[in-house]
Amino acid sequence: MDGKLVADMFPNWYLAMQQNRVVIDKPTFTSFDPWSSREYRARKDTIPVRDQSSSASTERSASRSPGARGPSRRPESRSPKRRGPRNHAPVRTSASDSNRNPPFKRPWNNQPNVNSSHYGTEFYLGVIPNVVTPNITIDIASEAQGTVQLHVPFLNLNRSERLNKGLTSLTIDHSLVKKGTFTQQRGIWIKTSTLVAVYVTSYVNHSPDTYMALPTISLGKTYMTGSFQPVDSSEKSEIMITSTFANTTIDVSSNGLVHLAEFDVTQIVDSSDLTGTIISATMPVTVISGTSCANIPPNIADCDFIVEQMFPVNAWTNIYIVPPIPPRTGYFARIQAMDEVQVFITNSSQQLYRHMLQKTFEQFQFGSEPTVIYSNGTLNFSVIQYGVGPGFDPQEGGPFMTVILGLKNYISSYIFVISPSYSNFENYLTVIIKASNKTGILLDGQPLPYMYNYTVSKPLDEYVVFVSHISTGFHNLTHIDKLVNFGALLYGFNSGSGYGYPAGMKYPGSDVAPSKTRNVINVTR
Known part of the structure; x- marks a missing residue:
């Protein structure tokens, strides 16, 4: 029976089957994403409708004619009928549609869904200020050819390009970056026809860094940020929040309520x-955090840019292995907790215990050895690693900041990019x-x-950490046993500079990775 007819005749059953879908092995991603389809989102007023407004104060019109599609997401030249995989017919737009119940909803319920990872087809991005004007590059890793659409309203930019198998690089004009505290339409939107991984680099000589982007489907509503103390009052610790929906309200503990439109x-x-x-x-957002110019530790002058996209709180876990960053002989780590939690810290030279209070963080310094950080309970926390400046030891390198993966964030296959901007760096995996x-x-x-x-x-002690040299460009990291999950982090150094970021991640409980085969089963939970 046609999937569209099933959805029309048995909506509750169809929605339950969609929610109970479990992906096993290494699934193939298709270009059809029902949760990001504008037709599905616009079918009910209970689903937030995208807004093309250029101002955060602009409200969506409260009245809509029966069967209307709602505002177009952005200029497109394709046919109104959207073709998808088998069993997903184009959505009809008729007066009866407004009475169809229940509508399809994107699963934003603060619970990790089975497909949440860093792989996706839609990304909302942002770029915070570097110490000086940077070169901005968006590097996309893909296992298949396709198309990529780039939309930056502030730059009046809306274009489609070929998506290469391997590496595709997009450049963004530096005029998008603005210093200071503000609310403006300076978001970046990317849509691809196949599942990809995205990495954003802000490059300045002696002050670069990169963050791994999370797709819209993996964003959350609650975050705790990481940054570092700026070198002086002229430099800043920075947070950027990008709205993915119209009529989004955010509450920032240091700044109060802000109302945002899409982009x-x-x-x-x-x-x-x-x-x-x-x-x-109130709706999922992208959170970028960092510092325009930091000395790590503060007594070692270097002034390096650090940045990372924060993981939502519901992507945190409770067991972490923090790796060393050779050839450097030490690093710093910060532990962040939203709840009161007992944390144990152990490596070959020390054993520590910390009773973390609610909504706090603590900083620790470690040497050239892996460190285990864990809690025995069910409460989760986050760990952020900081590379150190060039005067910390005789080795070359500079500060960076990266979110550390918990064991439950590991996956079995990574496609990733090390930006060609780092061709003069010593790059490590x-x-x-x-x-x-x-x-x-x-x-x-x-x-x-x-x-x-x-x-x-x-x-x-059943785990090991090993570090290898690696070249810039596109890479595919796998295991011969498809059921083996492992963590992967990337970093690099040159004279006075450093960068670091995760190669990929998944939500705890998810099982997803790119592959050319897909097995789907339905189970009763």
Whole structure:
């Protein structure tokens, strides 16, 4: 029976089947995303309708004619009928549609859905100020050819380009970046025809960094930010929040309520460290955080830009392995908690215990060894790692900031990009995996050699960390056993500069990775 007829005749059953879908093995992603389809979103007033307004104060018209599609998302040249995979017929727009119940809803309920990861087809991005005017590059990793649409309202930019198999790089004019605290329509929107991974680089000589972007489907409503103390009052700790829906209200613990339209960003800067700022939103948002110029640690002069896209609170876990960053001989880590939680910290040289209070963070310094950070309860927390400045040890390098993956964030296959901007850097790949599985890692189809090898301390002594040199460009990192999950982080150094970011992630409980095969089963939960 046609899937559209099933949805019309048995809406409750069809919605339940969609919610109970479990993806196993390594699924293939298709270009059809029912949760991001504007036709589905516009079918009921209970679903927020995208707004093309250029101002955060503009309200969507309260009246709509029966069967209207709502405002167009953005100029498009395609046919009104949207073709998808089998069993997904184009949505009819008739007067009877407004009475169809229940409507399809995007699963934004603060619960991780089974397909939440860093792979996606729609991304809302932002760029915070670097110490000086940066070169901005969006690098896209894809296993298939297709198309990519780039929309930046502030720059009056709306174009479609070919999506390459491998690496596709897009450049953004630096005039999009603005210093200070403001709310304006400076968001970036990307839509692709196939599942991709996206990485955003702000590059300045001696002050670059990159963040891994999360797709719209993996965004959340609650965040805690990470940054660092700026070098002086002329530099800033920075937060940028990008709205993905019209009529979104955000509550920032340091700045109060802000109302946003789609593509609006609100940027908050301060000469003090904004780490630990709580952000709550009525709809999913993108949160970028960092510092325009930081010395890490503060007594070592370097002035390096750091940035990361924050994971939503519901992507946090309770067990982490923080890897060293050779050839550097030390690093800093911050632990953030939304709830009161007991945290244990252990490595080969020390064992610590911390009773973390609600909505706080603590900073620790570690040496050249992996560190295990965990809690015995069910409460989750976040860990952020900071690379150190060039005077910390005799090795080259500079500060960076990266979100650390918890064990439940690991996946079994990564496609990723190291920006060509880092061609003059020493670039490294860190893999965290059980020792019994380490020989099965393949990089671009070949066994992965490693330069540094570390054993993790108890209670996770079955894990190892190894670090390898890696080139810039597109890469595919897999394991010969498709059921083996492992963590992957990227970082690099040159004289006085550093960068670092995760290669990928998933939500706890999700099982998703790109592949050429797809197996779908329905289960009763």
